[in-house]
Amino acid sequence: MVGEESPRFVGRSMPRREDHRLLTGRGQFVADLVLPGMLHAVFIRSQHAHGRIRAIDAGAAAAMPGVVRVLTGEELLRLAPPVAGGQLSLPSKWRTQVQHAIHNPQQPMLAVGKVRHVGEAVAVVVAESRDQALDAAELVAVDIEPLAAVVEAEAALAPESAVLHEEFATNLIGELAIEKGTVAAALAAAPHSLRRRFYTHRYAGLPIECRGVIAAHDPRTDSVTIWSATQVVHNVRRAAASFLRLPEARVRCVALDVGGGFGTKGHIYPEDLLVPFLARLVGRPVRWIEERQEHLLCSCHSRDQLHEVEVGFDSEGHVLAFRDTFLVDCGAWNPIGVAIAYNTAVHLLGPYRIANFAATARIVATNKVPNAPYRGAGRPEAAFAMERTMDLIAQTLGLEPTEVRRRNMIHPQEMPCAMGLPYRDGEPIVYDSGDFPGGMDKALQAIGGLAAFRQRQQEARRHGRCLGLGVASYVEGTGVGPFESALVRIESNGSITVSSGACSQGQGMETIFAQVVADLWSVDPQDIVIALGDTSQIAIGFGTIASRSTVNLSAAIHYASERLRAKVFAIAGNMMECAPADLELRRGKVGVVGVPGMEVTLAAVAQAARPGWDHRRPAGVDAGLEEIFYWEPPTVTWANATHLALVEVDMASGSIAIDRYVVAHDCGVVINPMLVDGQVVGGTVQGLGGALFEEFIYDRQGQLLTGSLMDYAMPRAGDMPSVELLHQESPSPLNPLGVKGVGEGGAIAPPAAVANAICDALAPFKVEINATPMKPEHILKAVAKSRHPDRSRT
Structure with missing residues (x-):
């Protein structure tokens, strides 16, 4: 137990401890690391999207000054075993419940026989300097016979399409289906129905720090140390040990300061x-x-999904049946299997009560960069399809979009609410807590209420201005398993060290978890060391992806601390000749409840716990003060939010100005409000960037036309609104702190909220925006089509 006089740190806005080193230039990223005798690697990458490798001549490159080694795919195959395809295993409970088929192609370290996207590595040069490696790479002659490129998922499924992976004789490399209720019958009987296609385009995380890897081999022990800008150090260690045919104990992986990940660095490359x-x-x-x-x-x-939605509803707007068949363009390889597609399928329901529901996903290979999770990982696509559908139902019936949502939303008194489908951990989806209508109402109140906005909108229209209000609500499964680890140790000076498999990429984890530990142990956060991103600190860990670290690591810390506290109290009780049940923690000390001054410091307890002569442990208590706990969550917690966008569309230019943007967010108990605000605002900006600016564009030959930041438009500070945040706290009953994940939520709703706002602004023209990105030229084309449907094409 913790003494009542101890201050609480969970719930406080505390500055990030990490910022001192990062803002004073003392951070260390992988590119800052310099090792004695270090060589430099440069990869030779395909200039063709699809083709057969006829020959690679590296002779001239190998003869260049400073070149130590040139390696091709064929030579690598003779030196090392191939790496097994697929990095995300799904539990047997999921596999037995969900109809699915997965044909995961095995990606080679260097291309052999064929190239399948522009930029795929075919060879690597290692030289004394980077400049020498670059010069030598220019001399590697790669002879590739071009093949027809496949750049659209729908076209890839046509019988006449070229096939990327001949061993499967198809570009359909994965599919799954889930259903509850009687969808076909409910659709047939529904008084109203509509069908639409929704497209979420291809964009990506683009962290400020690109990827990087440095490795050193110790010949004395035949061990390897890897420094990688990764989110999953233990996964990298495990895969590297397998590839190098070494025991895991001889491979160490370290993530130094990492300048953003967003999922882009969340798997093994x-x-x-x-x-x-x-x-x-x-x-x-x-x-x-x-x-x-x-x-x-x-x-x-990431993203790049095409949805075909059919929905049936009654005259009051209640959804009676919903069916979605969608394609995921996974690019040339599919490192995460069906994870993104299944995320999309189970998040389509959102915060709504829909008895008859079906989703079918098909994963299609094309000659593009592989598709993998980026902040939201399949959820923004689901929210776009469902939230546009809600607005279309309202438009069909002449109702307010918020009223249609309210009539379909699950209410707080229905929590916990079983949804009738399995999550990707194989457990039944049960929304654990939340107030979905309350969140939407909070967002509307922030702009003065719906009626006030509609009056303002009508007044603006009388003056030729187009204002619109868009709402998008979503739920997000967070804190997914299978586990996370925590080692809690009390050092000889009484400070506390926590190690874990979690990896920070700028979220402020050293601060957040110091707050958690400070409350558990009644100490100051400055007396706590948080050691993350290093496999030498803890043997087993999972990593930081999928809005999971706060949920899972805080629980692991809690239960490791419980075990360790029992040991501390046993030793302290022996020292003070009292029962452990009579003790409490007091600001770095252990004291007797109700007896001020009768106490010993944690440092003294640590000294008493040491092995050897003159220890002060009671009989049966082992030496040392450390405990490891592996938290295996029973299932996910469910965060939720409503985003509200108020926009103005310029009819002359098609430009979109966001007047206000409001987020009512619920991530359970908030550990550090300031850092949660940063997470939500940062995610929202990324979501708005994807909605309005960012886009990967390929030509028919599979050449990337947006291959630099001159062409790939990222949002600037002046493009973004001030995001207004409103917090709800619905504690989760599934973990000791009542927390839910927050890392991805901000990015999920903006495309849907902005699309709905644009359509609301352009309602007099009956414009529909059912695809992203929403750029001025797209707006002008949609308006032209509505005015002259016989002359315009979308």
């Missing part, structure tokens, strides 16, 4: 394994740092 292989091969440290153009060409993209 070929470079994570090939760089340590090269270091061991040549006997010297090897470094590879990705350039921005290389990042756009090679690091994973």
Whole structure:
């Protein structure tokens, strides 16, 4: 127990401890690391989207000054085993419940036989300097016979399409289906129905720090250390140990300060394994740092889904049946399997009560960069399809979009609410807590209420201005398993060290978890060391993806601390000759309840717990003060939010100005409001960037036309509104702190909210915006089509 006089740190807005080093130039990123004798790797990448490799001549490159090694895919196959495809395993409970088929192609470290997207690595040069490696790479002659490129998912399924992976004889490399109720019958009987296609385009995380890997081999112990800008150090270690045929104990992976991840760095790339292989091969440290153009060409993209929705509803707007058949363009490879597609399928229901529901997903290979999770990971696509559908129902019936939502929303008195489908952990989806209508009402109140806005909108229309209000609500499964680890140790000076498999990429984890530990142990956060992103600190860990670290690591810390506290109290009770049940924690000390001054410091307890002569442990208590706990969550917690966008559309230029943007967000108990605000605002800006600016565009030959930041338009500060945040706290009953995840939520709703706002602004023209991005030229084309449907094409 913790003494009542101890201050509480959970719930406080505390500045990030990390910022002192980061803002004073003392941070260390992988590109800052310099090792003695370090060599530099440069990859030779395909200039063709699809083609057969006829020959690679590296002779001239190998003869260049400073070149230590040139390696091709064929040579690598002779030196090392292939790496198994697929990185995300799904539990047997899921596999037995969900109809699915997965044909995951195995991606080689370097292309062999064929190339399947522009930028795919075919060879690598290792040299004394980066400049020498770049010069030598220019001399590697790659002879590729071009094949027809496949750049659209629908076209990829046509019988006449070229096939990327001949071993499957199809570009359909994954599919799944889920259903509850009697969808076909309910659709047939519904008084009203509509069908629409919704498209969420391809864009990506683009962290400020690109990827990078440095590796060093110790020949004395035949061990390897890897420094990688990754979100999953333990996964990298495990895969590297397998590839190098080493015990995991001889491989260490470290993530230094990481300048953003957003899911882009959340899985294993070929470079994570090939760089340590090269270091061991040549006997010297090897470094590879990705350039921005290389990042756009090679690091994973995301989104890129096409949905065919059919919905049946009654005259009051109640949804009677919903069916969605959608395609996921996974690019040339599919590193995460069906995870994104299944995320989309189970998040389509959103905060709504829909008895008859079906979703079918097909995963299609094309000659583009592989598709993998980016902040939201399949949820923005689901929210776009469902939230546009809600507005279309309202338009059909002449109702307010918010009223249609309210009539379909699950209410707080229905919580916990079983949804009749399995989550990707195989457990039944049960919304654990939340007030969905309350969140929407909060957002509306922030703009003065719906009626006041409609009056303002009518007045603006009389003056030729187009104002619109868009709402988008969503739920998000957070804190997914399978586990996360925590080691809690009390040092000899009484400070507390916590280690975990979680990895920070700027979320402020050192601060957040210091707050959690400070409350558990009644100490000051400054007396706590949080050690993350290093496999030498803890043997088993999972990593930071999928809005999971706050939920899972806080629980692991809680239960490890419970075990350790029992040991501390046993030793302290022995020291003070009292019962452990009579003790409490007091600001770095253990004291007797109700007896001021009768106490011992944690440092003294740590000294008493040491092995050897003159220890002061009671009989049966082992030496040392540390405990490890692996938290295995029973299932996910469900965060939720409503986003509200108030926009003005310029009819002359098609430009979109966001007048106000409001978010009513619920992530359970808020540990640090300031950092939660930063997470939500940052995610919202990324969501708005994807809705309005960012876009990967390929031509018919599979060439990326937006391969630099001159072409790939990211939002600027002046483009973004001030985001107004309203917090709800619906504690989750599924973990000791009542927390839910927050990392991805901000990015989920903006495309749907903005699309709904634009359509509301342009309601007199009966304009529908059912695809992203929403750029001025798209708005002008949609208006022209509504005015002259016989002359315009979308």
